[in-house]
Amino acid sequence: MVLPLIITLVIALVIIAITVNVVQQHRDRMQALKRAEFTKLRHALEETEEILVNAANVPLSVGLSLMLLRRLVYLLKAMVELEPGMRDLKQRLDDTEKRVAELAKTPASSPENPTLPDNDQQLIAMIKGIKKLRTMLRAEHARGNVDTQLVIDEDRRLDLLQLRINVESQVKRGKNARASNMLGSARQYFEKALNYLSNTNHQNDYINNRLSETRTALEEITLELKQGNARDVEKRGEKDNKDIDDLFAPKRKW
DSSP states (O other), rough: OOHHHHHHHHHHHHHHHHHHHHHHHHHHHHHHHHHHHHHHHHHHHHHHHHHHGGGGOHEEEEEEEHHHHHHHHHHHHHHHHOOOTHHHHHHHHHHHOOOOOOTTTSSOOOOOOOOOSOOOOOHHHHHHHHHHHHHHHHHHHHHTTTTHHHHHHHHHHHHHHHHHHHHHHHHHHHHHHHTTTTTHHHHHHHHHHHHHHOOOOOOOHHHHHHHHHHHHHHHHHHHHHHHHHHHHHHHHHHHHHHHHHHHHHHOOOO
């Protein structure tokens, strides 16, 4: 009687140990998934907040600001569900919801074009910010959080701003190269600017004016290059003639 009881107890203990191990592994796996999801949400939150903070570089309309704030609310709510004990998240959620309510009362407006910085690194940062914002705008639209008309209007505005940054940076480099008499490099920069302008579907006074200015600059550079080449040919001809004259000149007797 004792032996079967002992065997039964051993089997029961083994089953309990296996069950506990399985439960613990499942719990660990769920915790790992929870941490991974929380990290993903935190990164998305930081990226969204970064765009809001850098609104001075990439001006935001009321519609875009509301989209970003509502995205923050969505992310914060998801994070609070995963970590309900984090009071700072709840406070940030409350503050963000208040900002949404206040901004929703503001009349819609379109921001003016920003003054472009002279620093190349700042221009690169602006381009990256615009690309992130356009990607985020489309993602929010796909989730049904943004009206289609807002997407069309804002994507067009951001695309024009990106075009302006690309064109102005190339024109600036072209002018600097031309001032330094680096005409070959200047022509390449102006050709890039012309390529940006020619390939866009947008039409406005800025594009038309820049197209005219860029083409004029290229024509002038081409003329300067031709004149420079002609002078070089003339100088080489004069040098060759001088070398021939020296070769056949009467030899002096010493």
